[in-house]
Amino acid sequence: MNFDFSDEQNMLRDQARRFLDDHASRKAVRAVLEDDTIPYDRDLWKGMAELGWTGATIPEEYGGAGLSYEDLCVIAEELGRSLAPTPISSSLYLATEALLHAGSEDQKQAWLPRLAMGEVIGCFALAEGVGAPTPKSIKAAVKDGQVSGSKIPVADGDVADLAVVLARGDGALSLYLVDLSGKGVSREPVETIDPTRSHARLTFDRAPCEPIGKQGKGWEIAEAVLDRAAILMAFEQVGGAQACLDMAAEHAKNRYAFGRPIGSFQAIKHKLADIYIAIELARANAYYGAWALTANGADLPVAAAAARVAASEAFNHAAREGLQTHGGMGFTWEFDCHLFYRRAKLLSLALGGERRWKDRLVGQLEKRNLATAEVD
């Protein structure tokens, strides 16, 4: 039993924090927020590529840094804390994971080295409008090696070079790779609640595509990729939630009312204690997820869903009540509370909403219970 990050991983955390303090300051985040023409922070992305983060978990033979998933979790927590406006979740947690998980050797050779360098950005195109996608609801269809259909919203779809697309071919769902610079692809930016993370509608009109992974298993592979991304994103959520708590606690110590710091009032103290509790429950579930991801065992789907559910709850809770602690200033554009409030909700929707993940968690527990017929 060793339930903690290693000394090396803690050094990596310090290094990541220093880098992001310098290159992903709130000023840098706001530059993306306030200018519609900037989809993400290109300088930051370049710096992350130089540190090897864009290809963190890509094996060295494909030009990646060959770090462990636990290492990436450490980095992800810092990315979440800083609100770094980059496409890393789309490119690394999703598109790269799909390639690593299901790609052929040729596909890996073709894409992974450039993804690792940050020269190519990947995205994951699943949703087709309002409501949760299901195996029955997917309308995008492939015929003669060409995909047609519309995907909205696609995180980073406006800037990505490569899309992993869930579509129907020969009646069954499969995943396909689409080179977004090819013909038959059009994209338009979509405004979301969090402009620091750009989104688009991707429209395919007989766009050339190639299948990735076992044909007819697209839904199952997508779920496996989402599980893996959910754990990495849970660390971003924990990092973001912790930043909200730190801000709120700092404010509560320094803001005076009725002759006392407001943090001495139990109404505030208990509110912040509840945020702390939500974060620690999420952190514990996320840590276990990090281990399950590294070990890639049978427990991964349960661990992923638990990490996802706990982290979404924690970040939304921390952002909402952290903002409340700031009073009227929390509602201003000038204060940073809204940056976290936006990001919290965005992340809890990004890989599928909370309702869907709770349902998945219980479904996985039912499966495991049948398999083991044992308590725990």
Add this chain to the structure above:
Amino acid sequence: MDFNDTPAEAEFRAEARDWLSRNAEKRVPGKTFKLRRGEEGLIPLAREWEARKFDGGFAGIPLPKEYGGRGGTRLQQTIYLQEEAKFVTPPPVFGISHGMAVPVMVAYATEAQKQRYVPATLRGDEIWCQLFSEPGAGSDLAGLRTRAVRDGDEWVVNGQKIWNSGAHYADLAILVTRSDPTVEKHKGLTYFFVDMKSPGIEVRPIKQMTGFSNFNEVFMTDLRIPDSQRLGAVGDGWKVSITTLMNERVVSGVRPAPDFNDIFGLARDLQLEDGPAIADPAVREKLADWYVQSRGIELIRFRTMTALSRGQQPGPENSISKLVGSFKRQQIAAFGMDLMDTAGAVMDKELMPMRALFQDALLDSPSGRIAAGTDEILRNIIGERVLGLPRDVRADKGIPFNQLRENKE
């Protein structure tokens, strides 16, 4: 990070599991011990179980062998508790004895006293209770008034305690008293242990809202305690009490029932209008929330044990376990009953699922949110000690105990 056991840990776990499987029944969801806390006949069965554990080498796992322990580690203790939770064992009767009295005796008693009391306690021969709270001193424990006056080699104690779990069957007690009312309230306290059969102790059970009488009022009238039974220096009672209370919050490895597995089992087995309850989206949503809480608490305990195994102080995260666990139990109880619909109100053990576990817990669960630090006090502790928020304004600061408004006639 590694959630797998090391070879040594795996070996110990296998040994514990093997012993448990020969001495207890495997637990399946919803299965609990045949008697609940407060029910007639539980104490002898609980003593018998502790004696069996003692003989098997699983009592006091981290304690030295000369005090009847195993000479093992706190990590092994956790491994044992993880395994024990998979078996049906008596509800906790020895929480105060093992979790509070033993650690405080090991830390403060004389060598002869340790030899005399610790093994007997671990073996279940002697049960302890805790004489701390008073009618006027609950969350504000340092406001206690039970007076101890020195008389030669003895102390004479007069006063009243309340909420003393198990005092009606306890053999021994840990006791905190006011030895000096002329100084600030935290500074005038002194800590003792005492034989509950001493003349001058009267125990009156309190009928709880459950109908059971697990806790009591304890009256002390000219109770004489030898100075040799003082734990810690005169006036150091607050410090000793805090040590005890910290142990109280760390020790509990026992899971409160019903927990996630019980409501999961109920939801799977119970039919609603359209099939099993577990298929209902509203039920699934709640199950998911409770799973991440239960699992989170369990994992946080692993983090604590990781720190302990490296000889580090556990982080503050452990303080949330009771806070989350006790409220969750109350919610699970109420929700389980709701699934049973109108019949959920019925308390008949023969008729109700899991021998009316949910019904019993509905009535018992408020106690978990009050005992061993109320929800509110625990939130203050997190706010002040973990988050570093300023303390609330104190109206009693710097004032001698006997000059406080509530203590002046």
